[in-house]
Amino acid sequence: MLLRLLAALGAGAVIGYERSFHGRPAGLRTHVLVCMASSVLMLVTVYEAQWVRTVSEARLDPTRMAQGIMTGIGFLGAGVIVKEGLSVRGLTTAASIWITAAIGVLAGIGLYMPMIFAVVLTLLVLAVFRWIEMRVPTQAYYYFDVKYAREGNLSEEGMRELLGKLGFSVANFSYRLDGVGVERALRHKMTLQTTDRKAAARLARWLEENQTVLEFRLSPTGD
Numbered sequence: 750m751l752l753r754l755l756a757a758l759g760a761g762a763v764i765g766y767e768r769s770f771h772g773r774p775a776g777l778r779t780h781v782l783v784c785m786a787s788s789v790l791m792l793v794t795v796y797e798a799q800w801v802r803t804v805s806e807a808r809l810d811p812t813r814m815a816q817g818i819m820t821g822i823g824f825l826g827a828g829v830i831v832k833e834g835l836s837v838r839g840l841t842t843a844a845s846i847w848i849t850a851a852i853g854v855l856a857g858i859g860l861y862m863p864m865i866f867a868v869v870l871t872l873l874v875l876a877v878f879r880w881i882e883m884r885v886p887t888q889a890y891y892y893f894d895v896k897y898a899r900e901g902n903l904s905e906e907g908m909r910e911l912l913g914k915l916g917f918s919v920a921n922f923s924y925r926l927d928g929v930g931v932e933r934a935l936r937h938k939m940t941l942q943t944t945d946r947k948a949a950a951r952l953a954r955w956l957e958e959n960q961t962v963l964e965f966r967l968s969p970t971g972d
Contacts, residue, residue, distance in 0.1 A: 750792050757788035757856035760868045764849050767875050773842045775829045783825065783846055784853035787818050791857025815854050822850040845875065886944045891917075894966040896927065896936040901961030908937065911955065915948045917941040934963055940970070 761784030762777060769776030794814040826843035848871050855864040897903045905924075912919055918941070925936040943949070949967055956962045 750796065753792060753856050753859055754785060754788055756861060756864060757784045757853045760784050760852045760856060760864060761849055763868055764845060764852075764871055764875070767872060768842055768845055773829075773839075775825075775842050775846055780846065780849045783822065784849045784856065787822075787850045787853025788857035790814055790818055791854050795858060818850055818854060819847070822847055841875070845871070888942055888944055889946065889949070890970040891941040891943075891949055892938075892966070892968050892970050893941050894936070894938045895956065895962060896934050896964045897959075897962045899926075899933050899935050903959065903961040905935075905937065912941065912952070915943070915952055916945045917943045917948060917952070 758781055761781035764784075765775075765777035765780030768780060791814060826846045829842045829846065830839040848867070852864055852867050852871070855861075855867060895908070909919060920940045920942065921938075923938045925938070927934045927936055949969075953965075953967055956965050956967075
């Protein structure tokens with residue numbers, strides 16, 4: 750049992766270090782504790798015959814404990830999911846906590862080879878797949894809010910033309926007129942979609958250099 754607890758500690762530490770290295774809210778200690786807790790609970794079930802008197806021919810079902818662990822760990826995973834404005838962060842960390850709990854179950858049962866293989870695959874997903882995601886073309890969505898002088902050199906047509914040249918497609922375009930008299934300004938809100946990761950930086954740079962633009966906000970809507 751001590752060996753299985755040490756195996757759970759090592760497995761959780763390896764995954765937790767990867768999360769801590771990238772500054773995630775659930776890091777080394779969290780993953781170690783999750784993995785060890787899952788292992789302890791499985792040990793209680795696997796060695797139930799040593800502390801529970803069973804009737805002859807009674808059959809124990811350790812899988813019930815595993816099901817309870819994987820259900821209960823969802824509350825902890827939900828705690829690291831954070832909504833910042835229109836962006837949702839922490840989904841990958843929540844998934845890493847879930848897989849760490851499953852690895853702890855393997856450690857508690859004593860299936861060391863599957864446990865080691867699961868740790869290796871988890872690290873590959875967290876590290877290598879991040880590298881793949883950064884290089885594979887994917888659709889990115891942005892919330893765009895811009896305010897500019899009504900009498901300036903920028904118009905709705907000009908804004909749409911600029912967004913098109915930068916590779917954006919526009920959806921949910923809205924109109925608003927702010928201010929009174931000569932201080933009136935136009936405000937547009939929209940959702941932008943693009944496959945060019947550098948398009949948002951180019952758009953922000955152009956808006957900063959344009960004196961007609963009074964203020965703007967450009968924020969991603971994905972994780």
